[in-house]
Amino acid sequence: xxxVSQDPRHKITKRGQNVTFRCDPISEHNRLxxxxxxxxxxxxxxxxxxxxxxxxxxxxxxxxxxxxxPKGSFSTLEIQxxxxxxxxxxxxxxxxxxxxxxxxxxxxxxxxLTVT
Amino acid sequence: DAKTTQPPSMxxxxxxxxxxxxxxxxxxxxxxxxxxxxIHSQGPQYIIHGLKNNxxxxxxxxxxxxxxxxxxxxxxxxxxxxxxxxxxxxxxxNSGYALNFGKGTSLLVTP
Numbered sequence: 744x745x746x747v748s749q750d751p752r753h754k755i756t757k758r759g760q761n762v763t764f765r766c767d768p769i770s771e772h773n774r775l776x777x778x779x780x781x782x783x784x785x786x787x788x789x790x791x792x793x794x795x796x797x798x799x800x801x802x803x804x805x806x807x808x809x810x811x812x813p814k815g816s817f818s819t820l821e822i823q824x825x826x827x828x829x830x831x832x833x834x835x836x837x838x839x840x841x842x843x844x845x846x847x848x849x850x851x852x853x854x855x856l857t858v859t
Numbered sequence: 860d861a862k863t864t865q866p867p868s869m870x871x872x873x874x875x876x877x878x879x880x881x882x883x884x885x886x887x888x889x890x891x892x893x894x895x896x897x898i899h900s901q902g903p904q905y906i907i908h909g910l911k912n913n914x915x916x917x918x919x920x921x922x923x924x925x926x927x928x929x930x931x932x933x934x935x936x937x938x939x940x941x942x943x944x945x946x947x948x949x950x951x952x953n954s955g956y957a958l959n960f961g962k963g964t965s966l967l968v969t970p
Contacts, residue, residue: 745902747902778957783962785897785944785960785962788956788957788958834902834903836902847905847908848905850902851902852900852902853902
């Protein structure tokens with residue numbers, strides 16, 4: 744257990760439905776990242792937050808995807824009008840940035856989404 | 860970030876050293892080499908990172924060639940629990956950006 748939790752762990756939904764995932768980072772970590780991982784591939788970056796500010800979004804993050812991190816604590820990732828191609832593992836990671844020190848990212852267990 | 864090249868898969872006998880290579884010929888002077896691994900159905904886990912000197916921690920050793928164009932992650936006494944996908948990543952220290960994982964090397968440790 745890394746201290747990063749994600750909920751739910753598994754989600755099965757029908758095409759066209761909306762889904763929302765939650766990530767609770769390690770409490771003192773100011774950076775939070777979302778990644779997506781499809782079968783046989785490494786995780787791919789989606790977006791990241793510095794506290795409550797969303798600083799970067801990948802081209803993978805289509806208009807159907809939205810992420811928030813209110814108050815700089817937990818984060819949610821919502822996918823609207825899901826498509827079968829959205830089926831993947833969605834990973835959350837958090838990290839502390841402080842001065843010149845470099846700290847690694849801690850990953851949660853992921854949410855596996857299956858769109859039928 | 861510089862690109863990395865890793866073999867897609869490797870085998871290692873339990874108790875033996877696992878040596879996982881990584882090529883990063885376009886690495887720049889301020890980029891570090893990081894290693895993460897991902898055990899099946901879990902999120903990636905940080906292992907080690909280094910700039911140019913060899914590094915060792917409780918999990919592994921990292922050997923970086925003098926020209927920094929390649930490196931080797933060494934698991935000195937592999938166990939069955941080390942079976943995982945290992946990712947070699949090159950990036951700047953304190954880069955706020957996300958990790959660029961690639962496909963990694965799938966290591967199978969056999970009894």
